[in-house]
Amino acid sequence: MTTESSKGSSTADLWKITLGELDEKMGVKIVEESVERVVATMPVEGNRQSFGLLHGGASLAVGEAVGSWAAVIHASTMGKTAVGVDVSATHHRSAREGVITITATPIYLGGTLTTHEVLITNDAGQRLCTLRITNLLMDRK
Numbered sequence: 001m002t003t004e005s006s007k008g009s010s011t012a013d014l015w016k017i018t019l020g021e022l023d024e025k026m027g028v029k030i031v032e033e034s035v036e037r038v039v040a041t042m043p044v045e046g047n048r049q050s051f052g053l054l055h056g057g058a059s060l061a062v063g064e065a066v067g068s069w070a071a072v073i074h075a076s077t078m079g080k081t082a083v084g085v086d087v088s089a090t091h092h093r094s095a096r097e098g099v100i101t102i103t104a105t106p107i108y109l110g111g112t113l114t115t116h117e118v119l120i121t122n123d124a125g126q127r128l129c130t131l132r133i134t135n136l137l138m139d140r141k
Helices: 021-026 056-076
Strands: 029-033 038-043 080-091 099-109 113-121 127-139
Touching (some): 056 099, 056 127
Antiparallel strands (some): 029 038, 038 099, 080 127, 113 127
């Protein structure tokens, strides 16, 4: 199915996510990618801190990546790219095992800035972490 964005680009024209080195090392998998929503998963195993819990830094790294990918997909509808300018996170509960799901949805999609909410949940659907990320949209170099 092909949908049209507000700027007239088809989904075939949208930027496609490519994992970076850290994403690969963390075991990130892309589940869904669109202007409306980006979803990824990541195993807890291999991303734990010394007390056996999911590392807060791993949550921030994967959350920032997913939120930034969502911004770049939106930016691509205007022939632009995006760079992160602010990210904040609140950790609600911990995880010791399983797979987490990371979901980025837009709060604001502008021509200069985007803001996304990124939710990280466990296998039971419980919220582990909430992030908010703002990206600046720029012309591609």
